Amino acid sequence: MWWMALRLALLSLSRNKLRASLTMLGILIGVAAVVAMTAIGEGAKESIEKQMTAVGVNLIWVWPGASASSGVRGDANRTAAVTEDDARAIGREITSVLAVAPTLGVSAQVVYGARNAATRITGTTLDYLTARDWSVSRGRSFTEADLRMAAKVCLIGETVRASLFGRADPVGETVRIGKLPCQVVGVLAPKGQGSFGQDYDDTVLMPITSVRARLRGSSGREVDQIMVSVRTPAQVRRAQAQLTSLMRQRHRLQDSEENDFSVRNLQEMMETFERTRSTLSTLLLSIAAIALLVGGIGVMNIMLVSVTERTREIGIRLAVGARSGDILAQFLVEAVTLSAFGGVAGLALGVGAGAALGKAMDWNVTFQPLAALVALGTSSGIGVVFGFFPARRAASLDPITALRHE
Amino acid sequence: MQGPVIEMRGIEKSYLAGDVVFRALKGVSLTIAQGEFVAIGGPSGSGKSTLMNVIGCLDRPQSGTYLLAGHDVSNLDADARAFVRNRLLGFVFQGFNLLARTSALENVELPLAYRGVASKERRARAARALQLVGLGTKLENTPNQLSGGQQQRVAIARALVTEPRVLLADEPTGNLDTATTEEILALMQGLHREHGLTIVMVTHEPDVAACAGRQITVRDGLIAADVAIAQPRRANVDPPGGH
Numbered sequence: 001m002w003w004m005a006l007r008l009a010l011l012s013l014s015r016n017k018l019r020a021s022l023t024m025l026g027i028l029i030g031v032a033a034v035v036a037m038t039a040i041g042e043g044a045k046e047s048i049e050k051q052m053t054a055v056g057v058n059l060i061w062v063w064p065g066a067s068a069s070s071g072v073r074g075d076a077n078r079t080a081a082v083t084e085d086d087a088r089a090i091g092r093e094i095t096s097v098l099a100v101a102p103t104l105g106v107s108a109q110v111v112y113g114a115r116n117a118a119t120r121i122t123g124t125t126l127d128y129l130t131a132r133d134w135s136v137s138r139g140r141s142f143t144e145a146d147l148r149m150a151a152k153v154c155l156i157g158e159t160v161r162a163s164l165f166g167r168a169d170p171v172g173e174t175v176r177i178g179k180l181p182c183q184v185v186g187v188l189a190p191k192g193q194g195s196f197g198q199d200y201d202d203t204v205l206m207p208i209t210s211v212r213a214r215l216r217g218s219s220g221r222e223v224d225q226i227m228v229s230v231r232t233p234a235q236v237r238r239a240q241a242q243l244t245s246l247m248r249q250r251h252r253l254q255d256s257e258e259n260d261f262s263v264r265n266l267q268e269m270m271e272t273f274e275r276t277r278s279t280l281s282t283l284l285l286s287i288a289a290i291a292l293l294v295g296g297i298g299v300m301n302i303m304l305v306s307v308t309e310r311t312r313e314i315g316i317r318l319a320v321g322a323r324s325g326d327i328l329a330q331f332l333v334e335a336v337t338l339s340a341f342g343g344v345a346g347l348a349l350g351v352g353a354g355a356a357l358g359k360a361m362d363w364n365v366t367f368q369p370l371a372a373l374v375a376l377g378t379s380s381g382i383g384v385v386f387g388f389f390p391a392r393r394a395a396s397l398d399p400i401t402a403l404r405h406e
Numbered sequence: 407m408q409g410p411v412i413e414m415r416g417i418e419k420s421y422l423a424g425d426v427v428f429r430a431l432k433g434v435s436l437t438i439a440q441g442e443f444v445a446i447g448g449p450s451g452s453g454k455s456t457l458m459n460v461i462g463c464l465d466r467p468q469s470g471t472y473l474l475a476g477h478d479v480s481n482l483d484a485d486a487r488a489f490v491r492n493r494l495l496g497f498v499f500q501g502f503n504l505l506a507r508t509s510a511l512e513n514v515e516l517p518l519a520y521r522g523v524a525s526k527e528r529r530a531r532a533a534r535a536l537q538l539v540g541l542g543t544k545l546e547n548t549p550n551q552l553s554g555g556q557q558q559r560v561a562i563a564r565a566l567v568t569e570p571r572v573l574l575a576d577e578p579t580g581n582l583d584t585a586t587t588e589e590i591l592a593l594m595q596g597l598h599r600e601h602g603l604t605i606v607m608v609t610h611e612p613d614v615a616a617c618a619g620r621q622i623t624v625r626d627g628l629i630a631a632d633v634a635i636a637q638p639r640r641a642n643v644d645p646p647g648g649h
């Protein structure tokens with residue numbers, strides 16, 4: 001009975017290809033949305049997790065200016081500098097802190113002989129490598145003495161090394177950073193790519209004093225950012241609270257005043273990202289649900305039309321001995337086949353769209369076999385649910401009435 | 407003549423038209439023996455089709471008993487009636503009632519498909535039935551590639567493919583011209599004579615009715631006359647259909 005019903009369903013759908021395709025559209029879009037969304041969602045999640053472990057989960061950043069997320073941004077005059085002294089105080093007063101690295105950056109052209117590379121120069125302290133869990137693969141790091149004397153020394157990242165030196169040994173060579181001749185004392189171990197495409201190795205590190213005095217030409221104590229690393233991930237929250245109150249104290253803020261600096265940790269950033277992602281997912285899911293509902297109603301509608309059009313055919317089938325169950329099966333299977341085709345097409349479209357979007361956004365796209373199964377199950381289920389009513393109407397026709405139809 | 411294949415006692419059937427009950431059959435009693443060729447006539451609206459639908463188990467009477475080949479079929483539910491139609495009866499309609507865009511062969515296979523006969527055997531039996539009605543060369547033609555007479559032959563083949571106990575035909579020649587009518591009548595007479603097929607046929611036309619062995623007249627939902635025809639007219643197959 002089911003085999004015959006399937007044959008009849010395929011025959012009937014092939015006789016009305018255009019109509020069938022249009023009817024499938026809603027389900028197709030719904031399923032495609034679900035598939036693409038779950039794939040991208042998973043991909044984004046994986047990216048974040050990779051990012052988190054690459055950068056380090058124990059990090060807290062402090063930078064000047066009220067945070068945007070606390071609502072309106074603070075007034076310009078309430079933006080106090082974050083200084084090297086703040087960094088020092090954090091290292092001194094908060095016990096769970098492992099390393100504190102103030103940073104000061106400039107973008108500059110680095111020249112060696114005929115080659116040059118545009119990169120980011122980060123001025124920092126010895127703690128930076130500890131905070132970022134980074135090491136020097138060749139040569140040495142800079143020393144306390146280098147820091148004190150604002151020495152013209154630098155560490156270069158792997159990408160910079162490769163583009164300036166190729167196979168040659170860079171250690172001991174002198175490069176020009178902007179107009180400043182600077183000796184390469186070491187090469188940083190390769191760290192690879194961040195998951196949003198940034199290249200961690202495209203960097204040059206210098207003593208913060210050198211950047212301030214020789215590249216920025218300033219004499220203050222202010223920094224762009226302080227990077228704080230805490231001993232264990234579990235201590236991050238507490239350390240951040242302590243750090244915030246310490247900073248407020250140092251900046252002499254009244255209880256009524258907002259922070260004039262911002263503090264963030266990676267976990268928090270992850271959570272924010274995750275919240276955005278899940279909001280997006282919910283939105284997409286609702287769109288998918290609506291598309292599927294509309295698709296289901298479309299299937300029901302077209303099946304009702306089909307039953308009416310084919311009333312006489314139903315009468316003939318009943319007259320020669322079809323039972324109501326045979327007729328029910330015929331129309332139910334037709335509805336399910338119709339929506340399952342929509343599901344398969346939607347799956348293909350979803351995979352294609354997901355992959356294309358993933359490529360465009362440089363995200364990892366992970367397709368889950370389960371999502372595909374759910375998509376097909378859902379579309380078939382829609383066929384059953386929305387096909388049942390028309391099929392039952394067909395099955396309950398009286399043979400004489402059906403034969404007289406038209 | 408053998409025993410009765412159709413035995414009806416006091417069959418009543420009424421319809422509700424608006425809030426008026428219309429009694430289409432007012433207690434029909436009728437016995438038809440195995441191997442008879444019966445024509446049912448009568449004025450329009452007298453209840454001929456209603457009677458045929460009851461005989462054909464397409465419809466259920468409100469009261470009375472109906473024994474078909476010895477089984478009481480007067481009170482069966484829809485699925486049981488479908489079973490009886492499939493196993494014991496073959497129906498031919500005025501309007502042919504073939505599936506459009508479907509080959510003659512597949513049309514004839516249809517009752518066997520609902521019986522669960524395997525496709526190979528189905529095709530063989532359908533082809534044989536089509537040969538029997540003289541359409542052995544038109545197996546793959548769809549209804550719109552066949553003449554009216556040929557379509558009615560396909561319908562007869564479809565009715566016969568299940569080897570029914572009774573062939574029921576409601577105005578089978580109503581849509582056909584005179585020559586084609588004679589062809590169809592000749593076919594039915596042949597089936598009756600050579601295969602001993604029991605046939606019940608509704609017709610308006612005295613010429614057509616004259617080909618049967620017995621004539622029943624229905625008037626106002628009752629049987630008004632029931633006469634045997636000693637000498638049925640032989641259908642005139644003078645211009646053979648060209649098949």
Ligand SMILES: Nc1ncnc2c1ncn2[C@@H]1O[C@H](COP(=O)(O)OP(=O)(O)OP(=O)(O)O)[C@@H](O)[C@H]1O
Pocket residue numbers: 421422423428430448449450451452453454455456457
């Ligand atoms: N479904 C129905 N609802 C109401 N009345 C009906 C229905 N079917 C038939 N009738 C009535 O029953 C009566 C008998 O109808 P039937 O079709 O049996 O007539 P008939 O003898 O076959 O006529 P004809 O020669 O015109 O085909 C008619 O008066 C008709 O109006």
Ligand SMILES: [Mg+2]
Pocket residue numbers: 454455456
């Ligand atoms: Mg009639």
